[in-house]
Amino acid sequence: xxxxxxxxxxxxxxxxxxxxxxxxxxxxxxxxxxxxxxxxxxxxxxxxxxxxxxxxxxxxxxxxxxxxxxxxxxxxxxxxxxxxxxxxxxxxxxxxxxxxxxxxxxxxxxxxxxxxxxxxxxxxxxxxxxxxxxxxxxxxxxxxxxxxxxxxxxxxxxxxxxxxxxxxxxxxxxxxxxxxxxxxxxxxxxxxxxxxxxxxxxxxxxxxxxxxxxxxxxxxxxxxxxxxxxxxxxxxxxxxxxxxxxxxxxxxxxxxxxxxxxxxxxxxxxxxxxxxxxxxxxxxxxxxxxxxxxxxxxxxxxxxxxxxxxxxxxxxxxxxxxxxxxxxxxxxxxxxxxxxxxxxxxxxxxxxxxxxxxxxx
Amino acid sequence: xxxxxxxxxxxxxxxxxxxxxxxxxxxxxxxxxxxxxxxxxxxxxxxxxxxxxxxxxxxxxxxxxxxxxxxxxxxxxxxxxxxxxxxxxxxxxxxxxxxxxxxxxxxxxxxxxxxxxxxxxxxxxxxxxxxxxxxxxxxxxxxxxxxxxxxxxxxxxxxxxxxxxxxxxxxxxxxxxxxxxxxxxxxxxxxxxxxxxxxxxxxxxxxxxxxxxxxxxxxxxxxxxxxxxxxxxxxxxxxxxxxxxxxxxxxxxxxxxxxxxxxxxxxxxxxxxxxxxxxxxxxxxxxxxxxxxxxxxxxxxxxxxxxxxxxxxxxxxxxxxxxxxxxxxxxxxxxxxxxxxxxxxxxxxxxxxxxxxxxxx
Numbered sequence: 001x002x003x004x005x006x007x008x009x010x011x012x013x014x015x016x017x018x019x020x021x022x023x024x025x026x027x028x029x030x031x032x033x034x035x036x037x038x039x040x041x042x043x044x045x046x047x048x049x050x051x052x053x054x055x056x057x058x059x060x061x062x063x064x065x066x067x068x069x070x071x072x073x074x075x076x077x078x079x080x081x082x083x084x085x086x087x088x089x090x091x092x093x094x095x096x097x098x099x100x101x102x103x104x105x106x107x108x109x110x111x112x113x114x115x116x117x118x119x120x121x122x123x124x125x126x127x128x129x130x131x132x133x134x135x136x137x138x139x140x141x142x143x144x145x146x147x148x149x150x151x152x153x154x155x156x157x158x159x160x161x162x163x164x165x166x167x168x169x170x171x172x173x174x175x176x177x178x179x180x181x182x183x184x185x186x187x188x189x190x191x192x193x194x195x196x197x198x199x200x201x202x203x204x205x206x207x208x209x210x211x212x213x214x215x216x217x218x219x220x221x222x223x224x225x226x227x228x229x230x231x232x233x234x235x236x237x238x239x240x241x242x243x244x245x246x247x248x249x250x251x252x253x254x255x256x257x258x259x260x261x262x263x264x265x266x267x268x269x270x271x272x273x274x275x276x277x278x279x280x281x282x283x284x285x286x287x288x289x290x291x292x293x294x295x296x297x298x299x300x301x302x303x304x305x306x307x308x309x310x311x312x313x314x315x316x317x318x319x320x321x322x323x324x325x326x327x328x329x330x331x332x333x334x335x336x337x338x339x340x341x342x343x344x345x346x347x348x349x350x351x352x353x354x355x356x357x358x359x360x361x
Numbered sequence: 362x363x364x365x366x367x368x369x370x371x372x373x374x375x376x377x378x379x380x381x382x383x384x385x386x387x388x389x390x391x392x393x394x395x396x397x398x399x400x401x402x403x404x405x406x407x408x409x410x411x412x413x414x415x416x417x418x419x420x421x422x423x424x425x426x427x428x429x430x431x432x433x434x435x436x437x438x439x440x441x442x443x444x445x446x447x448x449x450x451x452x453x454x455x456x457x458x459x460x461x462x463x464x465x466x467x468x469x470x471x472x473x474x475x476x477x478x479x480x481x482x483x484x485x486x487x488x489x490x491x492x493x494x495x496x497x498x499x500x501x502x503x504x505x506x507x508x509x510x511x512x513x514x515x516x517x518x519x520x521x522x523x524x525x526x527x528x529x530x531x532x533x534x535x536x537x538x539x540x541x542x543x544x545x546x547x548x549x550x551x552x553x554x555x556x557x558x559x560x561x562x563x564x565x566x567x568x569x570x571x572x573x574x575x576x577x578x579x580x581x582x583x584x585x586x587x588x589x590x591x592x593x594x595x596x597x598x599x600x601x602x603x604x605x606x607x608x609x610x611x612x613x614x615x616x617x618x619x620x621x622x623x624x625x626x627x628x629x630x631x632x633x634x635x636x637x638x639x640x641x642x643x644x645x646x647x648x649x650x651x652x653x654x655x656x657x658x659x660x661x662x663x664x665x666x667x668x669x670x671x672x673x674x675x676x677x678x679x680x681x682x683x684x685x686x687x688x689x690x691x692x693x694x695x696x697x698x699x700x701x702x703x704x705x706x707x708x709x710x711x712x713x714x715x716x717x718x719x720x721x722x
Contacts (some may be wrong), residue, residue, distance in 0.1 A: 022650045156587075156608040159520065164645070165619050209575050213601065214719050215593035226517075226597065232576035236587065240574065240601065247517040247617040249645035249656065256608040258526050272653045284525070284610035289383045291668065292633045295610065307652065356719065358575050 009317045009324070010036035010075045012060075012068035012098070014089055016049040017080035019103060023130065024053040026309035027078075033317040035059055039068035065089060069096040076320050078130075079103060082181035083188060087112045090127075094119035099126045099320045101313070102338075105188035109349075110342045117335050126319045128312075128334040129341075131196055133268050135315055136308035138276040139200070141300065142262055146201060146255060151282055153258030156237055158201045160194040161252045162268060163226075163244035171245070177223050185224035186245045187345060193268050194241030195344040197253045198231055199337070202239070206340055207231035210347035211358040217246065229348040259283070273307040370436045370678045370685070371397035373421075373429035373459070375450055377410040378441035380464060384491065385414040387670035388439075394678040396420055400429035426450060430457040437681050439491075440464060443542035444549060448473045451488075455480035460487040460681045462674070463699075466549035470710075471703045478696050487680045489673075489695040490702075492557055494629050496676055497669035499637040500561070502661065503623055507562060507616060512643055514619030517598055519562045521555040522613045523629060524587075524605035532606070538584050546585035547606045548706055554629050555602030556705040558614045559592055560698070567701055568592035568600070571708035572719040578607065590709040620644070634668040 011027050011034065013020050027035045035055050040046035043063030050061050062068050068077065069092055076099035079089055083105050093100055100120065106129050107113035120127045133139060145152050166174070175181040176189045184191075199206075209232045217226040228242035251268040255261065260282030270276035277299055284295035306314070322328035347359040372388050372395065374381050388396045396416050401407035404424030411422050423429050429438065430453055437460035440450055444466050454461055461481065467490050468474035481488045494500060506513050527535070536542040537550045545552075560567075570593045578587040589603035612629040616622065621643030631637035638660055645656035665672070683689035708720040 019651070022652065025650065025652075153526075153609070156605065157522075157524075157603060159522065159603070161518075161520065161615070161617070163518075163617065165514075211575055211717070213574070213591045213593075213599070214570050214572050215591065215597065215599040217597045228591065228599065228601065230574045230576065230589065232574075236576065236578045236607070238574070238576040238589065238603070240589065240603070242518060242520070242599070242601070244517065244617075246597070246619065248514070248620055248622050248643065249654065250615075250617060250622055252615070254522070254611075254613070256522070256524065256605075256611060258607065259609055261609050261611055266654070269647075269651060269654055271655065282609065286630075289386065290380070290630060291383065291386075293610065293627070293630060294632065356572070358717065 008034050009320045012037035012074035012077045014065045014079050015081050016040045020080045026313045029310040030313040037068045039065045082175045090116040101316050103130045104192045110346050113342045126330045128316045129338045132309045132312050135311040138302040141302050152260040155257050157256040158198045158239035159254040160197045160241035161250045162190040163247045164249040166245040179221045186243045187224045190243035196341045198239035201255050208234050209358045212348050212351035212356050214356050276302050369395050370681045373398035373435040373438045375426045375440050376442050377401045381441045387674045390671040391674040398429045400426045443536045451477040462677050464491050465553045471707050474703045487691045489677045490699045493670045493673050496672040499663040502663050513621040518617040519559045519600035520615040521558045521602035522611050523551040524608045525610040527606040540582045547604045548585045551604035557702045559600035562616050569595050570719045573709050573712035573717050575717050637663050
C-alpha cells in the first residue's frame with residue numbers, strides 16, 4: 001500500500017477516458033484527496049496515462065478495473081466509463097464499499113440508476129455525479145439573484161442550449177455515437193447538463209410534464225445527435241432545451257424572471273478557469289413612442305482560485321471523509337439531483353419514442 | 362385638398378393607436394411621404410393626436426375612418442386598428458384603391474388575410490405589414506453572415522424570445538388581452554415577430570411542421586398570455602420561440618450555424634435608434650483537457666441615420682410611388698412574407714387547440 005496520510009481520501013480511477021485527464025488533475029489539486037490508483041484493461045495504457053497526467057510515483061497502476069476495486073486502500077472511485085458499463089462497475093464498486101464519483105449520464109435509465117442508488121443507500125456510500133458546473137461559485141451567486149424577489153422577481157422560463165459541432169472522427173468513432181456504449185447520444189452527453197440546469201434553476205422541483213420536440217436527428221445506428229424538449233410546471237413555469245452534436249459550440253442558459261433575466265454563455269465549462277461571468281438585466285422600459293428601450297445591464301464576474309472540477313472533487317472528498325470517520329452519513333442531496341435529472345432524460349427519450357407525446361411525471 | 366407635391370405619397374391614418382405616434386413620426390421623417398389625413402371615431406381625439414404628433418397644419422383631420430378613405434387624395438392608409446377590425450377596414454380601403462401599411466398581426470387568421478390579399482392583388486395595390494425590424498440595415502448585415510458558408514456554415518437552429526411583463530393596467534384594459542379585439546393575444550402581438558424572425562432566418566422557406574409547446578397561459582377571457590412553439594424543416598433544421606406578457610422584457614434571437622452563431626438582444630426594437638448591434642461567435646474549440654474554451658467573439662455595430670420604422674415607411678412609399686406612376690407593379694415579396702407568417706401563427710393556434718399536436722403545413 002502506498003504511503004498516504006490516514007485523513008486523505010484515496011481515489012481510484014476506472015479507465016483512461018479523456019475526461020479522466022481533467023478529473024485526475026482536479027484530484028491532484030484537492031487538498032485531502034490523492035490519486036491513489038488507476039486501472040485500465042490495458043496496463044500499458046494505464047501506465048502511459050498515469051505518466052502523462054502527473055500521477056504520483058507511488059500510485060497503483062493496474063491492468064484491470066477489478067484490481068482497483070480489490071485494493072482495500074481505495075476509498076472512492078471515479079468512473080468515467082461508457083454509460084452502458086456504469087451499472088456493472090458501480091455495483092461492483094458498491095460490493096467493495098467504495099464511494100462513487102460517477103461520470104454523467106450516470107445510467108441508461110432510472111431503473112438502472114435505482115439499482116446503484118439502492119446499493120449505495122444500503123451500504124452508506126456516497127454517490128455524486130460529475131456535473132462540475134454546479135460546484136463553481138458562480139452557481140451560488142446566480143442562485144442568490146434567482147431568489148431575489150425584487151431584482152429578479154419570480155422565475156418564469158429557462159432556456160438552455162448546449163451544442164458543439166462534432167468532427168467527422170467523433171461522429172464515426174466516439175463512444176457517444178455508439179448504441180452499445182453511450183446509447184443516449186447527445187441527450188445523455190449534452191442534454192444531461194441542460195436538464196440539470198433547468199432543474200437547478202427551479203430548485204429541483206420536478207416538472208409536471210416533459211415533451212420532446214419534433215425534429216430529432218439520429219445517426220445511422222439510431223443514436224440521438226440532436227434533440228430538444230420542454231418541461232412545464234403547474235404554475236405556468238416552463239423550460240426548454242436543445243442539445244446537439246451538429247451546431248457550433250454554445251453553452252447558454254437564459255433564466256427569465258418577472259423583473260429580470262440572467263444569462264450565462266458558458267455555463268457548463270467557463271471560458272477560463274479563474275473567472276466566470278454572467279449577465280443580468282432588469283428594470284426594462286420603453287422610451288417615449290417605443291423608439292428604443294432601456295434596461296439595467298450588469299456583467300457579474302465570479303473569481304475562483306480552484307477550478308470547478310476541483311471544487312467538485314473537494315466537495316465529494318469532504319463527504320467521503322465525513323462518512324469514513326463517522327461524523328456524517330451520505331448526503332442524499334446529490335443522488336436526489338442525479339435521480340431527478342435521469343428521470344427527465346428518461347422522459348425525453350420516452351416522449352421521442354412515443355412520437356413526441358407529453359409524458360407526465 | 363391640402364397642397365402637396367404631386368410626387369409625394371399621401372398617407373391617411375385610421376385611428377389614434379399608441380403605435381401610430383411612432384409611425385406618424387416615421388412618415389414625417391420620410392422624404393416623399395406626407396402625413397395627409399387622420400381619422401378617428403372621435404374628432405376631438407383625432408385633433409388632439411394630430412397636434413401632439415406634429416401633423417402639418419394642412420393635414421385633414423376627420424371624425425371617422427370612412428372620411429379618410431373617401432378622401433381621393435389619400436394614396437395609402439396606415440391601419441393600426443385592433444386586429445379584429447382589420448378585415449373590414451382593409452377591404453374598405455381596397456374599395457377606395459388605397460395602398461395599405463398594416464399593423465401586425467394583419468389578420469385573425471389566414472382566411473381573413475387571403476380576402477385582403479386577393480383584393481389588393483385584383484386592384485394592383487401594395488400591402489405591407491408593419492414589421493419594422495426587417496427594414497433596419499442590421500437585418501441585411503446579419504443576413505450576409507447567415508449566408509457566409511465559411512464563417513457561419515449552415516443554419517441549424519433559431520431560438521427567439523420576445524416577452525415583456527405587462528403591468529396590471531395592460532392586463533385589464535389593453536386591446537391585446539381582449540377576445541373581441543386582438544384575440545391572438547401574446548401570440549399575435551409578440552409571437553408575430555418570433556415567427557417572422559424564424560422564417561426570415563430560413564429565407565422564408567415554410568417549415569414542414571409546427572408544434573405548440575405545453576404550458577400555454579391564458580387570461581380569464583381565454584386570450585393567450587404566454588406560449589411557445591417549435592418549427593421543423595425536413596433537413597434537420599429547427600426553430601423555437603416563446604412569447605409572453607409575463608416575463609421581463611427580452612427581444613432575443615439566436616441563430617446557430619454549424620460554424621458560428623449570431624445573437625441579437627434587441628431584434629424587434631433596437632435599444633437606440635442610431636446604432637444597433639449584434640454578436641457573432643465562431644471557431645470555438647476546447648483548450649487542452651477541456652479546462653476552458655475559446656472562440657472568436659465579434660460585436661458588430663450597424664449605424665443608421667434613419668430609424669427602422671422610417672426606413673419601412675420609405676420602402677413602402679417607394680413601392681406606392683412606383684405603382685402610382687406606372688413604373689412598377691405591387692411587389693409580391695411583402696404580402697408573401699405576411700401570409701407565411703400568418704400561416705405559422707394559425708398553425709401554432711391550431712396546435713394549441715388540438716392539445717399540442719403537430720400541425721403539418
